[in-house]
Amino acid sequence: MPAAARPVCLMPVGIRSLEVARLADVTPVMRRITLTGAELKEFTGSNGNFTAEFLSPNFDDDVRLLFPYPGEDTPVLPVIENGRVTFAPGRRPIARAYTVRRFDSGAGELDLDIILHGDGYASTWAKTVAIGDPIPVVGPGKTLPLPKDVNRSVLLGDDTAIPAIARFLEELAPNSEGEAFITVPNGDYIYPLTSPDLFEVHWLVAEPSKEKTERTLCAALQDRDLPAENLFVWVAGEQSEVQATRRYLVNERGIPRQAVSFTGYWRRGHCGLPTPEQADRSDSIH
Numbered sequence: 001m002p003a004a005a006r007p008v009c010l011m012p013v014g015i016r017s018l019e020v021a022r023l024a025d026v027t028p029v030m031r032r033i034t035l036t037g038a039e040l041k042e043f044t045g046s047n048g049n050f051t052a053e054f055l056s057p058n059f060d061d062d063v064r065l066l067f068p069y070p071g072e073d074t075p076v077l078p079v080i081e082n083g084r085v086t087f088a089p090g091r092r093p094i095a096r097a098y099t100v101r102r103f104d105s106g107a108g109e110l111d112l113d114i115i116l117h118g119d120g121y122a123s124t125w126a127k128t129v130a131i132g133d134p135i136p137v138v139g140p141g142k143t144l145p146l147p148k149d150v151n152r153s154v155l156l157g158d159d160t161a162i163p164a165i166a167r168f169l170e171e172l173a174p175n176s177e178g179e180a181f182i183t184v185p186n187g188d189y190i191y192p193l194t195s196p197d198l199f200e201v202h203w204l205v206a207e208p209s210k211e212k213t214e215r216t217l218c219a220a221l222q223d224r225d226l227p228a229e230n231l232f233v234w235v236a237g238e239q240s241e242v243q244a245t246r247r248y249l250v251n252e253r254g255i256p257r258q259a260v261s262f263t264g265y266w267r268r269g270h271c272g273l274p275t276p277e278q279a280d281r282s283d284s285i286h
Contacts, residue, residue, distance in 0.1 A: 005147070009142060013085050013141045014052065015137075016040065017039055018040070019037055020130065020132060023129070023131065026191060027190065027192075030189070031113070031116055033114060033126060035137065041054075054103065057143050059168040061143050062099050062140060064097050066138065069094060076092070078093055110137075113163040152227070152231050154179055154231065156181050156237075158182070158238060161236040162182060164234075164236060165193070169193055169194060169196070172195070173196070179201070183216050185205070202220060204220060221253070231255065236263045237265055242262050246262045
């Protein structure tokens with residue numbers, strides 16, 4: 001029987017005011033930022049809204065960091081009304097999503113691993129942030145439990161998928177089997193991973209272009225046995241590359257659709273301010 005699809009479990013959304021507690025460079029191009037704050041626990045805001053304690057039950061949960069518009073000092077915040085997050089017209093928050101690398105509820109600490117390349121909002125913040133700096137955080141608004149009775153897992157992703165893959169491997173049972181294939185631009189991106197003895201990790205150094213990344217991931221699977229029974233496959237990275245890899249797995253390798261969990265973490269050419277159409281939307285942050 002193929003692995004079941006991951007159900008989407010919605011979680012209550014809250015806006016938390018956190019601050020930077022520690023900074024550590026995990027690799028030459030990735031910085032770990034540890035956040036802390038009383039609002040990781042349940043709290044009632046000045047507007048009377050109750051926010052439940054922060055939870056992150058699954059390896060690819062994510063949160064949104066909120067950043068100011070250029071020339072402004074404070075971020076535009078969403079508004080919670082009747083349990084929904086809405087935006088004022090024309091003032092959509094600048095939000096960037098990052099995987100919860102680690103959450104320690106006892107210590108009250110939330111770790112995010114952020115790549116330092118580029119000049120986007122989050123990368124620039126990660127390069128310049130100091131201990132004690134505040135940051136508004138939203139989410140997770142949903143979580144996807146792993147399917148049960150999985151005998152083997154295959155993880156596929158680029159450098160943006162590394163934090164989720166790292167957490168997945170650390171949370172596996174010691175006898176778990178599988179493989180991870182991670183494409184990176186160069187050796188500076190290779191990350192210290194801890195995995196079970198029967199789980200292989202393959203670093204695939206490839207220039208960061210759509211065609212090369214797709215070919216690299218699919219070529220790496222050509223000689224791999226991918227039994228449909230009790231197999232879990234996870235794919236994450238650039239959106240079009242993720243879609244192409246999923247098509248290869250389903251159409252050419254015969255993997256059941258429900259066994260492939262996939263997420264587009266970013267889109268090539270889309271990294272700036274919200275467009276006017278996005279700014280005028282009123283929908284939920286999850």
